[in-house]
Amino acid sequence: MEITLFTILFLLVFLVGLLIAYSLGKRIGRFHRDKYWNEQIPLQRKEAIERSRSVLGGQFSEQLAPYLPGFVFNPNEVRFIGKPVDFIVFRGMDEKDIKEVVFVEVKSGNSKLNSQEKKLKDAIENKRVSWHEYRISKEITDKKDFVSE
Numbered sequence: 001m002e003i004t005l006f007t008i009l010f011l012l013v014f015l016v017g018l019l020i021a022y023s024l025g026k027r028i029g030r031f032h033r034d035k036y037w038n039e040q041i042p043l044q045r046k047e048a049i050e051r052s053r054s055v056l057g058g059q060f061s062e063q064l065a066p067y068l069p070g071f072v073f074n075p076n077e078v079r080f081i082g083k084p085v086d087f088i089v090f091r092g093m094d095e096k097d098i099k100e101v102v103f104v105e106v107k108s109g110n111s112k113l114n115s116q117e118k119k120l121k122d123a124i125e126n127k128r129v130s131w132h133e134y135r136i137s138k139e140i141t142d143k144k145d146f147v148s149e
């Protein structure tokens with residue numbers, strides 16, 4: 001079987017054509033990718049900034065809630081916790097007669113309780129709340145144990 005000069009030239013031209021097509025395809029793909037990201041990055045940044053502002057605004061308003069109109073509890077009896085609930089209210093603490101403990105979650109806009117907040121709400125509403133007192137032993141708190149010699 002004899003390979004002719006024409007066959008060799010044809011294969012050579014074909015391979016050069018493939019290399020040119022591959023290179024051209026790569027450049028076109030890069031161009032479209034860069035164009036896409038040049039359009040998307042400003043939009044993504046804008047959305048991220050808006051989400052960040054929304055979150056920060058919500059966090060800020062959460063901490064101010066006891067001083068805003070319509071907050072039904074005495075701000076002096078409110079303690080900020082943050083997670084998993086925003087506030088704990090000790091009703092009657094100002095009169096040195098605590099009658100009730102209230103858990104308060106602050107939401108703004110269309111935000112809803114997350115799964116952890118829903119479970120906490122369920123535990124409280126179903127009276128799965130208890131008291132535990134932890135005492136530190138006197139040996140640990142004795143001053144001589146903390147002084148280096």
